[in-house]
Amino acid sequence: MTRHSPAVSVLMPVRNGVKHLDEAMRSLVTQTFDDFEVIVVDDGSTDGTWDCLEHWASDDHRIRLFRSRPRGIVDALEIARAQARARYLARMDADDIADRRRFALQWALLMDEPEVAGCGCGVRYFPNSVVRAGARRYEKWLNSVRSPEDVARSVWVECPLAHPTFFLRTDVVEAVGGYQDHGWPEDYDLILRVHLAGHRLANVPAVLHHWREGADRLSRIDHRYEPEAFLRCRVHYLCLGPLKDTRDVIVWGAGPVGKSFARAAQDFGIRVVAFVELDPRKIGQEIHGAPVLGVTEALRIRGPLHAAAVGQYGARARIEGLLKEAGLLGGKDFVAVA
Incomplete structure (x- = not known):
């Protein structure tokens, strides 16, 4: 890496996300920690997403845009990761809103605890009118998982870091093979590989990410996120651990x-x-x-x-x-x- 490389590369895949894209981008460019690049991969959008992205990129040199045919979230994330220049990789979804302190506090945690390879943060589902009781239970559980010990104890229950809040060391992600598609959740798959490699993970104990809920969320409509898929992922890595x-x-x-x-x-x-x-x-x-x-x-x-x-x-x-x-x-x- 050159001395001009940013500290953090933010990976953001998007497909047909123009409806909420402005909110997401605004929450990124106004972060109090500003030494980052945003690598956006437009995964075959047909709704004006690209035009919106070009508008943002024209105003902020930290935003880098890439385009591909529709290939899915794992390929889009890997395209973005291949372009990353920073020592840390962060995630962002194109319909979420990050608290402006999110990157600063995640960075501070990793600087204060160098033995921790990555972290997430607390989340709040929104808009409240569409958030189901099950999502609130998961939110409550996720926000209770804070220390590396909490994560290690909880990692076989569910993914203990919310995917759009990931903030991980680039070398660790590379060493375990990056994002992979095995027909189950790519985020849980990655976290279990990081865990089995012996790395410690944590969460910033503050709600720093607003996670958009809705019937059209990928986790609601893609078979890779069904309970049975989580279970297969869990058992597969239990066999390796x-x-x-x-x-x-x-x-x-x-x-x-x-x-x-x-x-x-x-x-x-x-x-x-x-x-x-x-x-x-x-x-x-x-x-x-x-x-x-x-x-x-x-x-x-x-x-x-x-x-x-x-x-x-x-x-x-x-x-x-x-x-x-x-x-x-x-x-x-x-x-x-x-």
Whole structure:
């Protein structure tokens, strides 16, 4: 990199985003931290997006524009990444709004904690009139994940950094292979590879990004973001991480979440040794050929990975507490997957 390279390269793919593009661009060019470039890839827009982008680029030399045929978000992100000149990569969606302090505070976190390879920040879904209860629950959970320890504990539950808030070291992203398309969420895929490579991640503990909700969001209409796709991604990387040295798992929870996880695990060649239940009516039964055990019996078992797979509020913390009290180590002997 030359000494004139910016500190941060912002990657922003867009397709037919003219409706909200001005808001997004305005929130970028007014950042209090200004040592960045914005690399926008127009992924085959037909609605006037390009004209809007040219207007912004003519007024601000930090904005660099690239055009491609419609190839999808992963290819668009990789086109942008190939053009990046900075030591850090940030993300922005073309219909979101970044708080003007976002880059400054993310930069400060990474400068203060050099052992952290990247961070996100707190988010708020908007407009309020279309935000569903499920999105608010996810928002609340995401905003509770702050420290590197929080991220490591939560990484198998869901993507612990919101994709449009990514602020990552360029060399780390390059080392793990950049964005890849495996038919599941590209952001979660990248974060799990960064995690398995041993890097620490965190979130700035402040809401610095307004995340637009709506029925036409890519995550609402693309099969790669369906729950089953997240589950396949999760299990694939569990096999490369906590399940690398054992192909056996004990699933805590015999409800819908636990059964779905068990089926996905079996599809990847993982043996479900047992299910664990608190409900005495279920203990002693068999599910998918595996016995349902009570808590006391399950806590005696060593070797298989214990996976907490109960969707009920508060269950995750309760199960993790039981496993820790039994002397099992989080991330090694057990993980939460729901």
